[in-house]
Amino acid sequence: MxxxxxxxxxxxxxxxxxxxxxxxxxxxxxxxxxxxxxxxxxxxxxxxxxxxxxxxxxxxxxxxxxxxxxxxxxxxxxxxxxxxxxxxxxxxxxxxxxxxxxxxxxxxxxxxxxxxxxxxxxxxxxxxxxxxxxxxxxxxxxxxxxxxxxxxxxxxxxxxxxxxxxxxxxxxxxxxxxxxxxxxxxxxxxxxxxxxxxxxxxxxxxxxxxxxxxxxxxxxxxxxxxxxxxxxxxxxxxxxxxxxxxxxxxxxxxxxxxxxxxxxxxxxxxxxxxxxxxxxxxxxxxxxxxxxxxxxxxxxxxxxxxxxxxxxxxxxxxxxxxxxxxxxxxxxxxxxxxxxxxxxxxxxxxxxxxxxxxxxxxxxSDGNCTPQSPDPTTPAPTTPNPTTPGPTSPAPTTPPPSGTNLSIGAGSDGSSKADGTSYGNVRDGNMATYWSPAGTTGSVSVKWGSAITVSKINIREAAGATGRIGAYRVLNGDTGAVLASGSGAGVITFPAATLSKITFEITGASGAPQIAEYETYAG
Known part of the structure; x- marks a missing residue:
């Protein structure tokens, strides 16, 4: 039967x-x-x-x-x-x-x-x-x-x-x-x-x-x-x-x-x-x-x-x-x-x-009947992949980039988030909101539904939290390749990469980092 x-x-x-x-x-x-x-x-x-x-x-x-x-x-x-x-x-x-x-x-x-x-x-x-x-x-x-x-x-x-x-x-x-x-x-x-x-x-x-x-x-x-x-x-x-x-x-x-x-x-x-x-x-x-x-x-x-x-x-x-x-x-x-x-x-x-x-x-599910991409289980590594090293950058001192901030309207995820913060806060155009990891290290990513070309990012720390970010890596979220590494927030440039996800990984900090905006630019 x-x-x-x-x-x-x-x-x-x-x-x-x-x-x-x-x-x-x-x-x-x-x-x-x-x-x-x-x-x-x-x-x-x-x-x-x-x-x-x-x-x-x-x-x-x-x-x-x-x-x-x-x-x-x-x-x-x-x-x-x-x-x-x-x-x-x-x-x-x-x-x-x-x-x-x-x-x-x-x-x-x-x-x-x-x-x-x-x-x-x-x-x-x-x-x-x-x-x-x-x-x-x-x-x-x-x-x-x-x-x-x-x-x-x-x-x-x-x-x-x-x-x-x-x-x-x-x-x-x-x-x-x-x-x-x-x-x-x-x-x-x-x-x-x-x-x-x-x-x-x-x-x-x-x-x-x-x-x-x-x-x-x-x-x-x-x-x-x-x-x-x-x-x-x-x-x-x-x-x-x-x-x-x-x-x-x-x-x-x-x-x-x-x-x-x-x-x-x-x-x-x-x-x-x-x-x-x-x-x-x-x-x-x-x-x-x-x-x-x-x-x-x-x-x-x-x-x-x-x-x-x-x-x-x-x-x-x-x-x-x-x-x-x-x-x-x-x-x-x-x-x-x-x-x-x-x-x-x-x-x-x-x-x-x-x-x-x-x-x-x-x-x-987000608990409200809406499917969403999940957060990664763990942070990305703190040791660069020796087979795919990226260029090392000094603390950025260049002026803010011009052009369209590709993060606006994109998606985001990360390794962890402190209570009261959100991955989406880094791409909302609002300096009053921010993402912070659950600790002093962690990663946050911006992602798109299809591949785009990125060659520059701008990491903007929240008011009252400037100077906390120490060592960082910028990763191609699709392949894990290291695009750049260095220390400090600000504008970071690297050879143009076509990708659907780009990750900013903080591997050292003097206190809990607070990233208000994670801007991405084609050039």
Missing amino acids: GRARARRARGAVGALAVAAVAAAGVVVAMPQASAAVGGVTGFASQNGGTTGGAGGATVRATTGTQIHAALCNRADSATPITILVEGTINHANTAKVSGESCNTADGVIELKQISNVTIIGVGSGAVFDQVGIHIRESKNIIVQNVTVKNVKKSGSPTSNGGDAIGMESNVRNVWVDHVTLEASGGESEGYDGLFDMKDNTQYVTLSYSLLRNSGRGGLVGSSETEVSNNYLTYHHNRYENLDSRVPLLRGATAHIYNNHYAGINESGINSRAGGKAKVDNNYFEDSKDVLGTFYTTTTGYWQVGGNTFDNVTWSSPTSDYRPAGPDPKSTTTISVPYAYTLDSASCVPDVVSRTAGAGKGLQV
Whole structure:
């Protein structure tokens, strides 16, 4: 019944280590900020936070073997690394690689007994085709902007027990963001879960992702007595054409908010074996039994608020099948330790359709139902890339530039912002407003929707804060190349560069910098 419907639609990123990775065929960049974009949210922000490979080297991989080589050639299993993935990862190019800092296997991306890793899709895309991502006995992992599809547990080829992304055995702090996880059928066609957690997996966030066309969305806990998994957040995801397990929640506390459920064919959020689900401002439509305790007599609990139920049908309860509807009421009270902002359920289908999944520009909601580009997770590096040095400039003394300030009407982002300040303040033409980092160093960028040519910037400090800016770098935000470096604010010139983003990075200051205007000029 539900599976038949599902099947029909399913048709329709020390020197020796760097050198070793390069020898394995991986393109190497020097250490830089984590490629992960946006701040980690939900329970993955707790327990010390989730930073992935921030602060480590960045490498590029176009095969699964190169991903394994990057892991295996680190100084040790905890050395931070960001792996930028482009192209298609499949069985033919995913082989076991051996090393002191890894434990890999053929036919699966194995993140086993390691920590401090970011994997992010870049370029024209990263597709893991019939190859799953297995996270085991590991911590501090980020997976972002990739597609994982058609991973099988039976038939040929098989990978990762049939899970697109699977976590098990003492896993801690995983952030999976802006991914697409999909299958082409249910268990009878050889597929299992899209996003599974087992055997003491904790502090996980799944955000802005698309899960579709599978019999099983994902489970938490492999049996009614396996209740060691905990502290999970699911937000701004789209669950589309799935039979069940969105998620199946055994024993854990989960915060489930601002998700769009469309075409849940058999059962939805299945809280059981003492599981607790805080279900806020989700939009459920064209679905059946979207919340309850299903297929068991071991009860779970929920707290509901602000949800929309649009064309949702509810079955009559039995001893082992207890839907929460047709008028869902809270059966417990759940608090979460982190801050979050809820979008109204009414706008969830729109904002999720524009942000969730790989290849969506990593956009996030601003909490007011409007997608926006996220802030970078960490500041840019303080050590210039020796392969792309820029000219060093003395403290600028030239007069203000003439011509059109290209920053007016552009966009902006940065590494951090102090309370009460905004990235947008540097491009509003108002010297009374300013941006300040959360500390004495940080970066702010101006960006455009398409590439333009820039050869001069003017950094104007706010009144009362002049002279605070010390060492700086000007970076091509598209490539990371250093355009200029020096000290002090004012006019900075450099060879004309065509780019869509330009970053002013403060690496030293005598106090909290305050940039009132970040002007950009073509000449």
